[in-house]
Amino acid sequence: MNMKIIQSPEEMQKQARLLIRSGISIGFVPTMGFLHEGHLSLIRIAKESADVAVVSIFVNPSQFGPNEDLDAYPRDFERDEKLCRDAGADFLFYPSVSTMYLNDHSIWVSEESLTGVLCGASRPGHFRGVCTIVAKLLNIVQPDVMVLGEKDAQQLRILRRMVRDLNCPATIIAAPTIREPDGLAMSSRNKYLTPDERAEAVCLFKSIEKVKELFANGERDAEKIKTAVRSVIEKTSGRVDYAEVVDNETLRLVQTLEKPVLVALAVKFSGARLIDNTVLG
Amino acid sequence: MNMKIIQSPEEMQKQARLLIRSGISIGFVPTMGFLHEGHLSLIRIAKESADVAVVSIFVNPSQFGPNEDLDAYPRDFERDEKLCRDAGADFLFYPSVSTMYLNDHSIWVSEESLTGVLCGASRPGHFRGVCTIVAKLLNIVQPDVMVLGEKDAQQLRILRRMVRDLNCPATIIAAPTIREPDGLAMSSRNKYLTPDERAEAVCLFKSIEKVKELFANGERDAEKIKTAVRSVIEKTSGRVDYAEVVDNETLRLVQTLEKPVLVALAVKFSGARLIDNTVLG
Numbered sequence A, B: 001m002n003m004k005i006i007q008s009p010e011e012m013q014k015q016a017r018l019l020i021r022s023g024i025s026i027g028f029v030p031t032m033g034f035l036h037e038g039h040l041s042l043i044r045i046a047k048e049s050a051d052v053a054v055v056s057i058f059v060n061p062s063q064f065g066p067n068e069d070l071d072a073y074p075r076d077f078e079r080d081e082k083l084c085r086d087a088g089a090d091f092l093f094y095p096s097v098s099t100m101y102l103n104d105h106s107i108w109v110s111e112e113s114l115t116g117v118l119c120g121a122s123r124p125g126h127f128r129g130v131c132t133i134v135a136k137l138l139n140i141v142q143p144d145v146m147v148l149g150e151k152d153a154q155q156l157r158i159l160r161r162m163v164r165d166l167n168c169p170a171t172i173i174a175a176p177t178i179r180e181p182d183g184l185a186m187s188s189r190n191k192y193l194t195p196d197e198r199a200e201a202v203c204l205f206k207s208i209e210k211v212k213e214l215f216a217n218g219e220r221d222a223e224k225i226k227t228a229v230r231s232v233i234e235k236t237s238g239r240v241d242y243a244e245v246v247d248n249e250t251l252r253l254v255q256t257l258e259k260p261v262l263v264a265l266a267v268k269f270s271g272a273r274l275i276d277n278t279v280l281g
Helices: A009-021 A037-049 A077-087 A118-122 A126-141 A153-165 A188-192 A195-200 A203-216 A222-233 B009-021 B037-049 B077-087 B118-122 B126-141 B153-165 B188-192 B195-200 B203-216 B222-233
Strands: A004-006 A026-031 A052-057 A091-093 A107-111 A145-149 A171-175 A239-247 A261-268 A273-280 B004-006 B026-031 B052-057 B091-093 B107-111 B145-149 B171-175 B239-247 B261-268 B273-280
Touching: A004 A009, A009 A026, A009 A052, A009 A091, A009 A126, A009 B009, A026 A037, A026 A126, A037 A052, A037 A077, A037 A145, A037 A171, A052 A077, A052 A126, A077 A091, A091 A126, A107 A126, A107 A153, A107 B153, A118 A126, A118 A153, A118 A239, A118 A261, A126 A153, A145 A153, A153 A171, A153 A261, A153 B107, A188 A273, A203 A222, A203 A261, A203 A273, A222 A239, A222 A261, B004 B009, B009 B026, B009 B052, B009 B091, B009 B126, B026 B037, B026 B126, B037 B052, B037 B077, B037 B145, B037 B171, B052 B077, B052 B126, B077 B091, B091 B126, B107 B126, B107 B153, B118 B126, B118 B153, B118 B239, B118 B261, B126 B153, B145 B153, B153 B171, B153 B261, B188 B273, B203 B222, B203 B261, B203 B273, B222 B239, B222 B261
Parallel strands: A004 A091, A026 A052, A026 A145, A052 A091, A145 A171, B004 B091, B026 B052, B026 B145, B052 B091, B145 B171
Antiparallel strands: A107 B107, A239 A261, A261 A273, B239 B261, B261 B273
């Protein structure tokens, strides 16, 4: 089957309805494009989990803050198209901003419990934008399965909550973070890094390795875990945006590691803010 | 076909998916129960517009304010069940509060442009509750067509906006208000009225008839329309909660009736707050 490129939301929705009525299951990977091996791994999982794989490419304005990198966000549709095709996508949904957000758009989906920490605290409104666009995409693509990356740990948990609380008829599959050979988590934003910063950026991964080791050796004090993360980052030019230890389900801050926790951090370099995380316990 | 009663959201969703995969179209009428002829007219329209009709009965706590009538809201499931069956419903979805709102429910759907006036102004949070529950119900029932009553004029416009902005794969059909012989719009809340109030309650309808007549005679001044509404209501024991003239699409207040307008009013009696409306132009 040749990959079909669809720009109109109505056309994509019609196509999805036809597939469903034919008993064909749909796997879905929402992306903002500028695809890397991480995205491609999600597409392959979608393809394994359903009859057809739909990839969306949409740089969603509503999840960027006024001082964030919406205009500078990297785009390369021709390259993405080829990558999707090679990864086995059957449909590439590539809508315009004006068809996704009409001038008088006024409906928003928000999450009110998992959003106040981590990236939600650093980026007000970000997850409202994420929830709204993914709610829209789920209604358009109507997938049986949606594949999301574990790199965006808070996003994954918030979208799981959304699918649960809005009774979205889709199952979420979480896929492991794909890393560069030195351990840096793949991200479209890595290209913003200067060569020196790119070399330093492995510090996020190193800090995670460090806390895994501490945990394996019995450390259960969240403060010590956070200090260990910060001490690794502070040896570089990166500035810690946050480094937190939170309950893996509720995302509430914890002091002692009793139940599984999410250790998550965001680091700002001159041209890019990078995130990474691990679950302990 | 015998009407099937379903309590579990998962079961309803599974049933809907089966219908869709069999090429059977679904018409849907969301209600809070205590059905009257207005609801039954919606069920009949759903049945005419699709292969099967699904009715939901759910008194949605999140659309009631802390000082509103959630606990007192009238309920009579056995009667409703019979009425649904007689009106030709194929499925009656009757979930519990605890399956619809899990303890840590944290996702909300809100509308931010049409909500600040009329009932939205009088009942803060009301339409957030309405949008959230209807988004959930649409995902559970997955209808081709949802039938809503014109009596709830602002709700109708907000849910049209939601279906548009969230790309919900359903078409909304609006159905005219059904009235008692004297003109009072049917409402589950009419039963709260004392006999005297019931006699007076026709004032809402009378005020609408009055402004229709003014409009037919050339009146285009919104202030005069509002004054006419108030003067009819003020002859009774009812207290005007609001009486507004707004643009029929944007719901913005208008001063001069140039484009179609919605004239909407809410009146408080001792035991019930009643609403009614008409479109002029």
